[in-house]
Amino acid sequence: MKKNKDFMPKILAFLCNWCSYAGADLAGTSRIKYPPSIMAIRVMCSSRVDPILIIDAYLCGFDGVLVAGCHPGDCHYQKGNYYTRRRFVVLKKIVEGLGLESDRLRLSWVSASEGQKFAKVSTEFTDNIKEIGENPVKSEIFL
Amino acid sequence: MTKALKLSIKPEQGILEFLRFLLENGKVKGVFTLNKINKNGAVAYSLISNSDELNNAVPFFPIMPANAGKLLSRFTLKGGATEPVAAVVKPCELRAFIELVKREQGKLENILFISLTCGGVYPLSKAVYENVEKYLSEYWDVVKKGEISVDLRSACKGCTEFSPYNADITFDLLGNNDLDKNCIVFLNTKKGEEFAKGMNAKFLEKELDNKKLDKILDKRKIEKKKIFDELETKMNGMDGLIEIFGKCIGCHGCSKVCPICYCKLCGFDSSDFEYRSSNYEAEFRKRGGIRVPPRTLFYHLGRLDHISISCIGCGSCEDICPVDIPISVIFKKIGESVQKMFDYIPGKNIEEDIPLITFKEEEFAEVEQ
Numbered sequence: 001m002k003k004n005k006d007f008m009p010k011i012l013a014f015l016c017n018w019c020s021y022a023g024a025d026l027a028g029t030s031r032i033k034y035p036p037s038i039m040a041i042r043v044m045c046s047s048r049v050d051p052i053l054i055i056d057a058y059l060c061g062f063d064g065v066l067v068a069g070c071h072p073g074d075c076h077y078q079k080g081n082y083y084t085r086r087r088f089v090v091l092k093k094i095v096e097g098l099g100l101e102s103d104r105l106r107l108s109w110v111s112a113s114e115g116q117k118f119a120k121v122s123t124e125f126t127d128n129i130k131e132i133g134e135n136p137v138k139s140e141i142f143l
Numbered sequence: 144m145t146k147a148l149k150l151s152i153k154p155e156q157g158i159l160e161f162l163r164f165l166l167e168n169g170k171v172k173g174v175f176t177l178n179k180i181n182k183n184g185a186v187a188y189s190l191i192s193n194s195d196e197l198n199n200a201v202p203f204f205p206i207m208p209a210n211a212g213k214l215l216s217r218f219t220l221k222g223g224a225t226e227p228v229a230a231v232v233k234p235c236e237l238r239a240f241i242e243l244v245k246r247e248q249g250k251l252e253n254i255l256f257i258s259l260t261c262g263g264v265y266p267l268s269k270a271v272y273e274n275v276e277k278y279l280s281e282y283w284d285v286v287k288k289g290e291i292s293v294d295l296r297s298a299c300k301g302c303t304e305f306s307p308y309n310a311d312i313t314f315d316l317l318g319n320n321d322l323d324k325n326c327i328v329f330l331n332t333k334k335g336e337e338f339a340k341g342m343n344a345k346f347l348e349k350e351l352d353n354k355k356l357d358k359i360l361d362k363r364k365i366e367k368k369k370i371f372d373e374l375e376t377k378m379n380g381m382d383g384l385i386e387i388f389g390k391c392i393g394c395h396g397c398s399k400v401c402p403i404c405y406c407k408l409c410g411f412d413s414s415d416f417e418y419r420s421s422n423y424e425a426e427f428r429k430r431g432g433i434r435v436p437p438r439t440l441f442y443h444l445g446r447l448d449h450i451s452i453s454c455i456g457c458g459s460c461e462d463i464c465p466v467d468i469p470i471s472v473i474f475k476k477i478g479e480s481v482q483k484m485f486d487y488i489p490g491k492n493i494e495e496d497i498p499l500i501t502f503k504e505e506e507f508a509e510v511e512q
Contacts, residue, residue, distance in 0.1 A: 052410075052445040059441050061429065072504065082502035089507050090481050090499070094447055097477040099380040107511050121512075141432040142385050143440045 009063035009129040011037045011122075014053070016046045018076040019111045020068035026115030034119040035126040038066070045069065047080035051091040054105060061138035064104045064129045068121070071109040081109070103132055146330040147349040148339055154316055154326035155283075158202045158231065158257070161312075161328065161342065165229050166194040170338050171255060172226035175215065176202045184275035188214050190228070202231040202257075203316070205264045205282050206275055210459045212239025213402040216249035223250030229338075231257045233264070234307035235457040238490025239402035241309055242453045245497055248405050255338055258307035260317035260356065262286035263299025267462045289318025289359040291366055298458025298471040301367030303360055306351070308491045311335035318355045374472050387473070388443050390466045393436040397460035397470050398446055403453045403489075411442045443470075447477060452499055453489040454478030 015021040021042045027034060043049055046069025057065045067088060069081040088107045095102040108121045137143070150157040165171045178189045179199045186204050188211055191197060211232040218224070232240070237258050243249045262285065269275055278294065285292040291300050307313055313329040316322065328344075329351060330336045377383055395412060398404040410416060418426070418437055426433040454474045461471035482489065485498035 051448045055444045055448060056441055059438075059444070079502065082504065083499070085507055085510060086499055086502055089484065089510050090452060091448060092510065093481050093484060094444075094451060094477050097480050098384060098444075099378055100384075101380075109511055124512075137381055139430055140381060140385065141430050142389050142434045143438065 007130060007134060008035070009037045009126055009134075010039065010061075011064040011066055011125060011129065012057045012062045013038050013040045013066040013068060013122075014043050014046065014049045015040050015110075016048075016069040016076075016081075017042055017044050019070035019074065020046075020108075020118065022112035023068075023110040023114045023118040026112065027118045028115075030115045032115055032119040034122040037063075037126045037129075038122045045075065045077050045080040046084040047077075047087075049084065049087075051087050054091060058100075058104065058135070059137055059143055061135055063132075063135045064106065064125060066106050066108065066121070066125055068108045068110045068118075071111055074111060101132060103128060104135065144348040145350060146336050146339075147347045148328040148330065148342060149345040149347055150326050150328065151324060151345075152326070153323060154259075154314055155201070155203055157326040157328070158314060159197055159200060161257075161339075162200065162202070162229060162231070163194050163197055164342050165255075165338060166192070166197070168341065170227065171229045173228040174200070175211070175218070175228055175230040175232075175254075176200050177204045177206075177208075177231070179204075184270055184273075186270070190218070203259060203314075204275070205262070205278070206267065206270045207233065207236075207264045207457070207459065207462070208267065208270070209400065210239050210402040210457050211236035212241075212243060212455075212457075213400070213405075215240045215254070216243040216402070216405065219249040219252075219254070223252035224254055227253045227255060229255040229257055233261050234258055234305060234310070235261070235302070235455050236402075237307050237309060238304070238455045239457060241490040241493055242403055242455065242497075243405060244493065246405060251493070255312070255334065256307075256310045257312045257314070258310035259314040260307075260351075261299075261302070261305045262317055263292065263295040263302060263305075265294055266296045269294070283322065286316055287319060287322045289355065289362075291362060296458050296462060296471075297370050297469070298456055298461060298475065301363060301370045301472075301475075302456065303363050303367060304456070304488070305359070305363070306356060308488075309493065312339070313351070315351060318352075318359050370472055371476050374469060374476060378473070384440060384444075387468060388440050389434075391439040391443065391468060392466055393439055393442070394465065395442070396463045396465070400459040400463050401446075401450065402457065402459070403450045403455070404446065411445065416442075447474060450474060451478040451481045452485075452487070453497060454482075455489050 075081045110118045173192045177186045311332045312335040315327045456475040458471040
């Protein structure tokens with residue numbers, strides 16, 4: 001695993017349209033600083049994210065994958081994020097079971113008013129990934 | 144106490160006797176069971192309505208040509224059976240069918256489930272390259288003693304769910320000492336009792352001998368641990384996975400035979416999954432090379448994610464794998480750890496929701512960071 005100081009991770013973030021994407025937007029409009037590592041994909045609900053998409057992102061070489069949605073109970077579609085949570089728990093268990101780095105996956109609840117929290121989550125996650133290092137899958141050929 | 148029947152013949156003949164009784168008395172209109180298709184030990188599942196055809200039936204043959212749960216699902220997909228049918232299935236096949244019914248891929252109506260305490264089956268390759276008939280005496284001997292035959296598939300050797308759930312009628316075979324002369328048939332449900340009524344046999348009140356089964360369970364648990372531990376040594380992160388799945392030829396056979404993989408249009412089979420030439424170029428520019436066909440590991444991990452919650456560990460996937468990847472062991476191991484989180488045993492209870500389509504409001508708070 002390479003570790004260099006200038007390493008800026010690439011993190012794929014699935015943000016739910018109603019909360020987290022608006023939260024990220026708020027972070028931007030409020031000019032709160034957060035690292036340029038986050039690449040956002042807007043989805044209508046965090047439960048839209050089939051864990052397969054997360055696996056694909058991981059195998060494509062992203063250093064981290066973030067899934068963010070509304071706080072439990074606040075889902076625009078009533079209960080989408082509860083399903084997300086179960087799916088994420090299952091995915092984490094599988095990834096751990098296979099001996100892969102489950103720290104590269106993160107689930108966070110960020111509401112539309114939490115620009116601050118979005119910045120905090122992205123900074124924290126980026127720092128964590130910097131700590132773990134680059135995704136070794138990047139240079140694997142025989143996937 | 145459960146009602147039971149005592150037949151004074153070998154179970155292989157006992158089941159035929161029972162099926163013949165059901166057919167000839169019009170209690171069922173058809174029987175779903177394994178049938179011999181030639182003298183070389185090749186078998187296939189079929190639906191029989193004529194009792195003469197039962198001469199070729201071998202319901203307890205230790206080969207699983209396909210998971211019967213999947214076959215029953217095809218039979219009942221577009222509406223349940225309209226006339227009563229008896230299905231002789233192994234416990235894992237029954238659990239597979241229950242999982243499929245939960246997914247609305249089949250109907251339970253009008254099917255009488257006859258199952259057995261299962262001693263496992265031989266790999267399919269044995270039926271293809273050898274004649275399984277010559278193993279039969281050895282097989283029944285091992286079943287009688289309640290031991291594990293070394294030739295069985297690894298999925299069966301380490302199977303701990305060998306007594307059926309949801310079966311109307313259970314043939315008690317495993318660890319039964321006088322299997323040569325007698326067989327005990329448990330009528331677990333009212334439906335089972337109803338169908339067996341009038342059968343020319345001794346009716347008893349009896350309970351499945353749990354002590355005997357627990358002993359077998361312990362043996363199987365030890366074997367399972369051995370199999371899992373062996374896998375553990377091979378599975379060390381990404382390198383281990385590439386080693387294991389690297390030889391995959393991408394035939395997607397494992398998903399074709401998997402009873403839980405029921406989707407008619409699989410994303411992994413679609414043209415979306417196929418790389419364009421620009422994708423190939425982008426990949427080898429980034430990585431310095433690319434495996435062809437690409438994304439095999441993605442396919443297996445993706446399937447693992449979709450299946451693990453309901454994986455019944457029937458071992459069909461490993462059975463048909465042309466390059467002998469220990470898929471079923473991996474799926475069973477990961478599957479069990481996932482199922483444990485929700486206290487879920489796939490196929491145990493038809494009333495119980497699949498954990499991924501339900502939730503509790505207060506749970507797994509620790510996963511959110």
